[in-house]
Amino acid sequence: MMENRGLIPILVTMMLVTGVCNTILNKYQDMQCVRDCDAANPKDRKLFEQPVIQTAQMFIGEMACWLVVGLSVLYQQFVVPRLGRESSPLFEGGYQPVHEDEDEREQALEDAHPRSPRKPAHDGEDRIRLRGWRIFLLAAPSCCDIAGTTLMNVGLLFVAASIYQMTRGALVLFVGLFSVIFLRRKLFLYQWSALFVVVLGVALVGLSGALFGGETGHELSHETGVDAQTTARTPEAVQTIIGVLLIAAAQIFTASQFVLEEWILENYAMDPLQVVGWEGIFGFSVTFIGMIILHFVVGNTDAGRYGYFDMKEGWREITTNRAVAISSILIMISIGGFNFFGLSVTRTVSATSRSTIDTCRTLFIWLVSLGLGWESFKWLQVAGFGLLVYGTFLFNDIVRPPLKACLPSERREGQVLLPEEPIEHI
Numbered sequence: 001m002m003e004n005r006g007l008i009p010i011l012v013t014m015m016l017v018t019g020v021c022n023t024i025l026n027k028y029q030d031m032q033c034v035r036d037c038d039a040a041n042p043k044d045r046k047l048f049e050q051p052v053i054q055t056a057q058m059f060i061g062e063m064a065c066w067l068v069v070g071l072s073v074l075y076q077q078f079v080v081p082r083l084g085r086e087s088s089p090l091f092e093g094g095y096q097p098v099h100e101d102e103d104e105r106e107q108a109l110e111d112a113h114p115r116s117p118r119k120p121a122h123d124g125e126d127r128i129r130l131r132g133w134r135i136f137l138l139a140a141p142s143c144c145d146i147a148g149t150t151l152m153n154v155g156l157l158f159v160a161a162s163i164y165q166m167t168r169g170a171l172v173l174f175v176g177l178f179s180v181i182f183l184r185r186k187l188f189l190y191q192w193s194a195l196f197v198v199v200l201g202v203a204l205v206g207l208s209g210a211l212f213g214g215e216t217g218h219e220l221s222h223e224t225g226v227d228a229q230t231t232a233r234t235p236e237a238v239q240t241i242i243g244v245l246l247i248a249a250a251q252i253f254t255a256s257q258f259v260l261e262e263w264i265l266e267n268y269a270m271d272p273l274q275v276v277g278w279e280g281i282f283g284f285s286v287t288f289i290g291m292i293i294l295h296f297v298v299g300n301t302d303a304g305r306y307g308y309f310d311m312k313e314g315w316r317e318i319t320t321n322r323a324v325a326i327s328s329i330l331i332m333i334s335i336g337g338f339n340f341f342g343l344s345v346t347r348t349v350s351a352t353s354r355s356t357i358d359t360c361r362t363l364f365i366w367l368v369s370l371g372l373g374w375e376s377f378k379w380l381q382v383a384g385f386g387l388l389v390y391g392t393f394l395f396n397d398i399v400r401p402p403l404k405a406c407l408p409s410e411r412r413e414g415q416v417l418l419p420e421e422p423i424e425h426i
Contacts (some may be wrong), residue, residue: 011344012357020364025334027161027374029327034317035306046306048324050296051313054331056287058149059142060340061332062280065273067339094344128270135278137268141260142282146252146290148195151246154308158243160375162366166205167247169325169362169388172395173198174255194395200288201387208243208380265347272343275408361389 130137156164173195179185192236202369261275299309306313316323345357364384369375393399 003304008345008348009022011341011348015341015345015357016336016364018334018341019361020368021330021334023161023165023361023365024368025327025331026156027164028159029054029331031326032323032327034319034321034324048317048321049157050260050317051150051157051308052287052291053311053314054153055146055149056284056291057328057332058335059145059280059284059287061334061336062276063282063284063320063338064332065277066338069101069271079326090412099240127267127269130264130270130275134268136282137264138275139282139286141257142279142288144253144257144260144289144366145283146280148250148257151250151253155243155246155250158239159247160327161369162362162375162381163205163240164247165209165365166253166381167202167244167389167391168232168251169198169205170202170248171251171254171258171421174251175258175424176395178259180253183263190401191395193401194391197387197391197394202244202390203382204249204384206241206248208378218253239250251342261343265343271338272347275343276339279339280336 029048032048034048039045075416102239128134152164152168155167161165176191176195180187265272265275291309292307295311297309298304299311299313304310318328365387366381366424368376390399394401397409
């Protein structure tokens with residue numbers, strides 16, 4: 001990964017684009033009818049509800065990163081020697097694998113760009129190559145990703161795409177807390193206030209969904225037969241609240257994933273693309289084994305039929321519904337790109353900056369949802385989004401706190417700098 005500061009805007013832009021596509025595609029997939037589509041009453045039509053399979057296809061997308069790694073290796077072995085190192089665009093800002101001389105190359109880049117915003121790991125000590133048994137360290141963030149993604153996929157069934165993304169703004173709260181606990185970071189008074197603002201914004205977004213949420217077409221229960229006709233439906237407001245709570249709880253696992261990845265990338269040397277690939281292998285392996293066990297324990301029973309753990313039904317829905325199949329392929333592509341660019345941002349800047357960018361893409365998801373007619377404009381939702389953005393920007397020093405006294409003494413007279421940016425002494 002090139003330590004070129006000019007690449008940061010490109011990484012951020014691609015993280016936003018792939019992140020927006022991933023959320024919109026997942027919501028589009030949840031809206032596809034897979035059973036009883038000819039029913040006169042729209043409430044009797046059954047939509048796609050396979051959050052565990054959606055988690056598995058996410059990891060398949062991450063594993064596809066190995067194709068890019070393989071093509072890059074072939075390019076360097078057979079094409080670069082013919083073109084020459086200086087004439088190859090791959091070495092002028094594109095993807096580069098980490099070589100054995102990674103430490104010497106990083107030192108050369110540091111000498112050439114002394115004002116790089118990224119701090120060397122261990123205050124100048126060399127990082128250890130992540131290989132051998134140490135690769136299993138990546139299984140920890142993968143397991144966090146499994147829990148967080150599955151909970152969010154379930155929550156997305158019951159809320160609009162924008163509410164889903166806005167609720168994910170709680171991520172900065174847990175990333176901040178875990179950074180203090182595990183990475184030994186220090187939070188000032190204004191940053192604790194920012195976390196409170198974020199929580200308030202999430203609460204307003206949840207309240208907006210509960211008061212003005214529309215029909216989602218999904219139901220919490222999965223009764224079949226005669227019982228399904230007599231069972232009372234869960235109120236939409238209750239479903240929205242449950243969805244918001246599930247998404248908010250999932251941010252605990254996502255924050256753990258971000259902090260673990262930052263710690264690993266600070267202490268060990270490996271390309272973000274290979275990190276994504278290994279996380280995809282670990283994540284898919286655990287998810288697939290879990291899917292098989294849950295299918296025979298729950299999904300294969302009468303009570304679990306057509307439910308989240310009915311692996312056979314999920315496979316039938318994907319293979320027989322063209323829209324679901326195509327969206328699955330697109331989700332795999334978008335999630336692979338999103339995780340690569342997200343990890344690149346984590347390695348180049350920090351985990352807190354990654355969580356800030358992840359919150360900001362909410363605006364684009366909301367605009368796309370409005371343009372597609374999936375939801376209507378709500379002022380309460382806008383107010384919640386405004387608090388989320390202000391809280392995350394304040395936490396990451398992008399805007400100044402309203403009271404100067406909230407700043408630490410060394411920052412009251414100077415400029416507030418972006419995270420990880422060194423202070424120049426003149």
